[in-house]
Amino acid sequence: MRLIHTTLFAAMAALGLSACNKPADTTAPATPAADTAPVADTAPAADAPPAMMSSDAHANTSAVAELAATQGNAVKGNVTFSLVDGKVHVKGQVSGLKPNSEHGFHIHEKGDCSAPDGASAGGHFNPSKEDHGNVATTPHHGGDIPNLKADAQGNAVVDADVSTNVNIGKGDDFDIIGRGLIVHADPDDYKTQPTGNAGARLACAVIKPAP
Template sequence: MKTINYFLFIGAVSMAIACGPGTNDSGENATNRTEVKENQQETIQSETKMADKSANAVLSAANGSEVSGMATFTQTAEGKVKLVLSVNNLTPGTHAVHLHENGDCSAEDASSAGGHWNPTEDAHGKRGENDFHAGDIDNLTVGEDGIGSLVMVVDGWSIGDGQDSDILNKAVIIHADADDFTSQPSGAAGSRVACGVIQEKV
């Protein structure tokens, strides 16, 4: 019996040494995995929320024109903003499109919209080439039927974040003439023939 007890004692000691006090990190690993999963979910939710942000501007006539139209803005998951612009009753040819600093189209000539949106105080130019205003967009080509459309994905804009890049409460302005992308301060684009205030979709 003593011999059996002795071997049982030795076995128990051996198991204790083999197992030892050790450190069980299974709980820590589980916690880490949970934190990683939560962070991933937060990132996905944040990107989804950002991508869901959208705004539009209903364009109305200015300076006696008969222009109407709509500009829609959608935040992409990459942090850019997609602009889709469509207009009607605009004279055939090429017309400058800009964002102006004030979301105010109350003046008959749309002068209440102020100058180009330019928080960085850069020179006017063509977007993506040298200096340009945050509100510089492009020229819109209109057919003989008076209908025109423009689609752009713009880096450097945001929707509703309150930063200098935020396009909300700015005005979309369509001009009578084309932007030459050179003349200061607004590309010699002529009078304002349409105006719309950018407002977030709810």
């Protein structure tokens, strides 16, 4: 009987030792770390504007001017300045001119049309300090533009190059944005200093960045 008890005790001890030596179960799921939580989707919506676009991206290459008549006149118009082959070009229409007439047309130094006669726009825009002349030759002002030529109804189509030494939107001394635009009563003779003898100011505008 003692032998049976001894045998049973030995067997139970062996089983206990075997259980103690069993490797720990490593298959239990690990608790996710705090910083492994799913990251919110930050991709832009399909209809979102491109990241590189900005509200003034277009203003860097184009500008507009709305001409309003000075006191006692009826001239008005709208023009757009843009870059064509790297050069500033102006296009648009002007109305209210005398039929079959010709008129000086210049960028002026100040974007101020507050004076009834347009005198608040100052003189010709001339950042390089040149003599006045024809934009097709040298020298000429930065603000020199070819004359407007009205048809039999007093309308003129604007489609001309501006001086090659000005720009749109660079923010330097040669930038036309913020300057004035003037239609004169008489044709520019392209030689009289410093205005071309173009006479009174019929209409004035402030050149602004294109919307």
